[in-house]
Amino acid sequence: MYGSLSIVEYDNHGKKYHEEDPKKLAEFEARIERGEKIEPMDWMPYEYRRQLIRMIEQHAHSEIIGALPEGTWITRAPGFKRKLALLAKVQDEVGHAQLLYSAAETLGKSREEMINDLISGKSKYSNVFNYPAVTWADSAIIAWLIDAGAIINQVTNAKGSYGPYCRALERICYEESFHLKYGYDNVVHLATGTPTQRQMVQEALNRWWTPIMHFFGPPDKASVHSEILMKWQVKMASNDAMRQEFLNMYVPKIWELELVIPDPNLKKNSNGVWEYTEPDWDEFMRVINGDGPCNKERLAVRRVAEEKGRWVRKALLSPTEKYVTPLA
Ligand code: COA
Numbered sequence: 001m002y003g004s005l006s007i008v009e010y011d012n013h014g015k016k017y018h019e020e021d022p023k024k025l026a027e028f029e030a031r032i033e034r035g036e037k038i039e040p041m042d043w044m045p046y047e048y049r050r051q052l053i054r055m056i057e058q059h060a061h062s063e064i065i066g067a068l069p070e071g072t073w074i075t076r077a078p079g080f081k082r083k084l085a086l087l088a089k090v091q092d093e094v095g096h097a098q099l100l101y102s103a104a105e106t107l108g109k110s111r112e113e114m115i116n117d118l119i120s121g122k123s124k125y126s127n128v129f130n131y132p133a134v135t136w137a138d139s140a141i142i143a144w145l146i147d148a149g150a151i152i153n154q155v156t157n158a159k160g161s162y163g164p165y166c167r168a169l170e171r172i173c174y175e176e177s178f179h180l181k182y183g184y185d186n187v188v189h190l191a192t193g194t195p196t197q198r199q200m201v202q203e204a205l206n207r208w209w210t211p212i213m214h215f216f217g218p219p220d221k222a223s224v225h226s227e228i229l230m231k232w233q234v235k236m237a238s239n240d241a242m243r244q245e246f247l248n249m250y251v252p253k254i255w256e257l258e259l260v261i262p263d264p265n266l267k268k269n270s271n272g273v274w275e276y277t278e279p280d281w282d283e284f285m286r287v288i289n290g291d292g293p294c295n296k297e298r299l300a301v302r303r304v305a306e307e308k309g310r311w312v313r314k315a316l317l318s319p320t321e322k323y324v325t326p327l328a
Contacts, residue, residue: 032233053107057100058124062125065125069131070143074087095175128146139186187201205260209262213243251274
């Protein structure tokens with residue numbers, strides 16, 4: 001897969017890494033320092049490629065799985081206009097996955113391999129999509145606050161070093177900004193509605209607060225990949241910096257709606273830094289490693305989609321052959 005690269009693999013006390021040609025590596029890092037974009041056919045270190053595949057692939061999976069919790073509300077959305085809007089949003093999310101799978105493919109991993117790694121449980125995807133959208137208010141909180149978190153991450157990383165990923169992120173951000181407005185509109189509607197509607201949205205916020213705090217990744221001191229990703233300008237801000245940015249932008253908006261954030265210790269200190277109760281990081285580890293409330297259900301749905309859609313993909317790849325649609 002990395003045929004053109006000179007890669008030497010060492011086993012250093014059980015840890016494998018790749019030694020690169022120092023001259024090529026220095027040139028590569030100088031390009032990044034100058035703010036140049038790295039393109040698919042350019043020389044890149046093995047580890048840069050590996051990290052990008054890991055991250056973009058996980059991101060793509062998150063978009064395709066992310067369509068599921070909100071997707072369950074399409075048939076039950078209150079009113080025709082909301083149904084249409086939600087349908088369009090969910091379609092956008094699946095489209096984001098297509099863009100991201102294409103960006104990851106430029107690095108040498110095929111879409112088929114990526115999908116197989118998703119449905120076998122080998123690849124990760126965002127923690128948040130392993131929780132259920134219990135009520136309509138949950139779908140409103142997802143569209144507002146999860147999409148807000150995603151925008152903070154994506155706007156920041158769109159300024160990064162790998163061309164195809166940055167271009168995909170830019171395009172995704174335009175659509176996500178619209179999703180955020182849609183989500184905010186739904187939350188405002190509920191928060192300014194009847195006491196029952198207010199209670200619904202408050203309960204949804206209570207359910208989603210911990211997953212949202214987890215969404216930006218483990219605290220910087222526990223982040224495994226940040227150092228190298230930030231050095232090579234793939235990640236343009238640390239996990240904690242993005243979490244702070246989210247709190248800065250959205251806590252005031254949540255308070256404005258007179259909703260209560262379920263963390264009595266949440267406050268901005270005199271240095272302008274948000275202090276909060278650490279979310280349960282053991283729960284985070286369980287959820288991202290396959291043991292969250294909906295992990296099994298989410299992967300089962302994707303498996304069915306993969307199996308039932310196989311004949312369509314085959315037909316598209318070989319349009320001259322005649323395929324018989326399998327009976328449901
Ligand atoms: N959900 C699931 N897994 C997560 C996660 C999350 N919210 N945050 C971190 N992790 C995983 C990482 O993927 C990594 O696992 P791995 O080594 O098995 O691949 C592990 O936890 C350690 O975290 P860290 O070293 O901090 O990972 P990272 O430097 O890749 O940072 C993100 C995590 C999510 C900030 C980063 O990968 C990213 O920006 N991804 C692209 C955006 C994205 O995927 N958004 C999700 C949906 S819109």
